[in-house]
Amino acid sequence: MIRLFKHYVPYAVLLLAVLEFGLLVACAEAGWVLRIWQLGSRVEPIQNRMAQLLSLAGALQLAMLAVGAYGTDALQSMRFAAARLLVAMVLGLIFLALLFFLTPGLVLWRSNSVYATGVAFLALMLFRALFGGMIGGHAFKRRIMVLGAGRRAERIRELSKLPGASFLVVGYIGMTQDPPRITSSIHRDAIESLAEHVVNLNASEVVLALDERRNALPLADLLRIKTTGVHVNELSSFFERETGRVDLDSVNPSWLIFSDGFSSGQMLSKFAKRIFDLIVSLALLILAAPLILLFAIAIKLESRGPAFYRQKRVGLYGVEFSILKLRSMRVDAEVAGQAIWAEKDDPRITRVGRIIRKARVDELPQVWTVLTGDMSFVGPRPERQQFVTDLESKLPFYAERHMMKPGITGWAQINYPYGASLDDARHKLEYDLYYAKNYTPFLDLLILLQTVRVLLWNDGAR
Known part of the structure; x- marks a missing residue:
């Protein structure tokens, strides 16, 4: 890549x-x-x-x-x-x-x-x-050698089998005395010179995938491999590059601290992002006003209650703000204000609600929140405080997603289908962390373009 x-x-x-x-x-x-x-x-x-x-x-x-x-x-x-x-x-x-x-x-x-x-x-x-x-052939795939033959190496093997994988594994090297999960692996002791072995297989990269790194890190081997001109990569960086997300199973705080990234707060980028949000949100509100009004009337005609509803969400730096949406559920959808995950074919959704959710029309009033500055067009999706409190206690680094202004669309929204479980929240967090770590205006533009695909094919709508 x-x-x-x-x-x-x-x-x-x-x-x-x-x-x-x-x-x-x-x-x-x-x-x-x-x-x-x-x-x-x-x-x-x-x-x-x-x-x-x-x-x-x-x-x-x-x-x-x-x-x-x-x-x-x-x-x-x-x-x-x-x-x-x-x-x-x-x-x-x-x-x-x-x-x-x-x-x-x-x-x-x-x-x-x-x-x-x-x-x-x-x-x-x-x-x-x-x-x-x-x-899509092997000619354009990166040839990698994996140091490790356990659980982490097995994850790389599974990733290499996926359609569109951009790398080809040319070998696995067992580095410990533990029984290997990769039966085709070769133990380090059977290789006289690991650096020469890597060069002979024409590998362009070596990925360190040791399950236990204490007293097992082959520093001498890695140094010789590096000096031959072959790139040496850590597992978290490898997964970030190949999957477009920060892998929570392999990442640690020191990697997040010392790796390149998390420059979203740079003054020029922040100013350009805000100017874009102001101009586009104002234009979109003017153009979408008739459509919003039309569906607001339809909602009122179908069921009792207000056409719009406000809901508290957690935004930048963990501060709560109110979002405005067209109501797509019954007014009694949540008993005593208790937050409930949306389900597939959720019975609480009205007939008009299904239409506006599929077409994402219910999200249009949120453009007002972009105009006022509480949200951006692109960023991590804001969640309710009850969900945030629960997820912060169960998922590592969940609070870090609040270091960026939340958005209507985002890297997680275009790469992962709608989900309402802890596992779904974990996967979405991995994409949100990637976005926060690798933010540039170019990535924002890519997300906005790809949002068209999500709108046209209803990917993830619920």
Whole structure:
């Protein structure tokens, strides 16, 4: 993987994105030329329309990223890729239409854009059919050697079997006298020179996965491996890179303290994030006001009680604030104010409530909380004090998620389906810690784009 703006991107995905951007530029030109020939006009030099070609390619690729066209499923299945690419082309055309309204000089004519988009869809499908297998092959996978053959090494083996894994394990080395869980592992005593063994297997990285590190850390071996030019990695850092989350089973306080990250409070980033929240929340409130009003009336007509409700949530630095939402449950959903996790097919949800939850319309009034500064568009999802108190006592580092302003969407929301259990809360915390540790405006942009995928396919809605 390569690290861009503190976020890890697989080499294969990055290469695919670069190649497809070039292909999209070529398709934009092909669509323009095709339309011009159809009209019988003269084809001018390409440099006269380069800005328009780049805007079309950029719009379509952003739409592809937003709908998950570079996700594991889309890279493994042509049928899945076709569905995502088709939706991306439609979204790209809508974005280009808006861009044409704002800056006509930067966008191709509408007929040219339609032609170019049609050509792009066919070209992308052909390109992925021909080269998709090569992109996901072993040539782009990082070759790693695992020091350890116990429970932690077994976790790496299971991770390597998942579709879209960006690494290949070339060997396991047992470092203790305990019976190995990896039967194919070789014990350290059977290898004369571990550094030479690593080099001979053409490993580019060694991952330390010892179950017990006291008196077992092979410092001499690690030093020799490091001096051969092979990267040596600790298990927590390895899992962070490969999974996009901070693994609570392997992490310890010293790793969180001394590892790179947690720079979300930098003044420039904080100021830029707040300016973005102000501008977008104000615009979104104006545009969404009719929709919010429409569903507020529908809620009132279906059931007694207010259309909106306020609820206390825990925000930045553990301070409580009130969020505003459209009511999607019965007014007696919680007895005596006792917080209850939402369930699948929860009987407390009204008919209108199911609609607005699926479409995420119930979240729209929260934009007011973004405008007032208690929340941001992107950040850890705020929870109720009762849940927070319980989870802080059961999950390590849970309080650290409150060192960032909470958000409407977040890294956990786009990567993990909706859940209402302690195990779900643990997984979401791992993603929240990754976001807090690796925050950049680039990661915020990626989350906002990927939220489109969640909205379109209702991932995690309950």
